[in-house]
Amino acid sequence: MKQVLARPAARFAIGFVVPLLFLAWWQWQASSGGARALTFAPLQSIGAALVELVADGALARDMFATVSRSLAGLAIGGSLGIAMGVSMAIWRPLDRVLGPLLHAIRQVPLIGWLPLFGLWFGTGQGTELIVVCLSAFFPAMLNSYEGVAHVEQRYLDVGRLYGFTPFQRFRLLLLPAAMPLILTGLTQALAFAWIASIATEILLGAGSGLGVTMQLAQTQQRLDVILVAIIATALLGFAINTLFQRLRRHLLRWQAAPL
């Protein structure tokens, strides 16, 4: 086993073994007739649905909508979260004033905001984006705060020795020292934004998006369409996460251990 896995191609291929076994089992279930045919759509009808959704551009539109909603939420909520966490760590009075409120707010699960935001902002795409932003905000804030607040004293001493100005201290010391945790926060924020996008799309159904299509397909009893949307969601999420980890590794190339 170890020798087989020494080859990169084999390492890559082995990740497909379980999914293929699963598909075979699925197809067997779908073709065994009776009640099972309602639970398991056969692969050929999933394939047909895929072709249909690709042909009329619906799938591309949905993927684009969900990805752009997630990334916009990550950009807005994540950067506000980093700014807030960093500010609270650098300037403790802000932490004392805003900290308790923010820590109370984050106890409310994402979905818990939907009724309120629905009344305030309606059930359109704006509300979807606000929830996605909010879901990205907290992990970014919490990790950035921890990262900046716990920069080691021995490095802070070095900053004092070389007469760093407050700005130099921030740019050359606090920010890079906190970067591993800030990026951990953004990784979590990305996951939360992705979940929030799909969830709000399913619940509000506004605009286009993979969640909107899933919800619509449920009312139309299109099992095949639901499955295409789920597979697209899984692969897309996986791809975004992989890209993000690459970026993270590049930014943290100064660290000894592989991440």
Next chain:
Amino acid sequence: MFVDPRPPSVASADHAARGALTIADLDKSFTIGGEPRRVLDNINLSVKAGEFVSIVGASGCGKSTLLRLIVGLDADYSGEIRLDGNRIASTSLDRGIVFQDHRLFPWMTLAQNIELALLNTDTPKERRAQIVADHIALVNLKGFEQAYPHQLSGGMAQRAAIARALVTEPKLLLLDEPLGALDALTRVHVQNELQRIWMAQRSTVLMVTHDVEEALYLGDRVVIMAPDPGRIRRIVDVDLAHPRDRGAPLLHRLKDEILAELTAAPADPANLVRLPGREDRR
């Protein structure tokens, strides 16, 4: 007793004329568990410009605290610490320090770490790269300019830290057990380099160490400190020209003497260990 200094390559010409340190009636207390505890008691020490002074003593005798005060990371003391007549109240580029851990920023390359020390000096920007390169060469790290600290061995990182401390041409260089974490062979190697660099630059050096041999090999004088509270017990002159031979009989004789002094049984009966209840037993 100074060897005629070679024309220093990186140091300015009047370098050896500056860097005289005077410590007078220095006391320092910490508050531990709500009670003040004296860690340095009546320290008096004068270090001449260009002199290399080693400090040895048991752990807990306030050696590192003393260096933190001199470098200016802690201004809460009573008494006087003066460098060329000016009282020390905060950090300054006049004084460099090398800690036991190298404290290079892990997110910067070796060259960036060293250049960092020049950030707030008036060294012209276009000359900085050359000065950094000279100092990397000085500590024999050529070829590792772009390495990150985790890619360096302990000895290399420590030499980089020494280069960072030297690059600002401090009048006073403080070394806080800089070689404590190194293995024996690397240590001898870096000691030799320290001696070579000091002979070339002639800045005043104050080095704290656990290692009596190291203190004697490098120091013009060795200050022996005693703990509880930290105080100077004795100052030993090492009257031997640099560069020194490790086998010099004088160094061995002084080493035996100092070790005997450091490990002598405490004469104060209050320091004797008493097992509870022993005296009452008949």
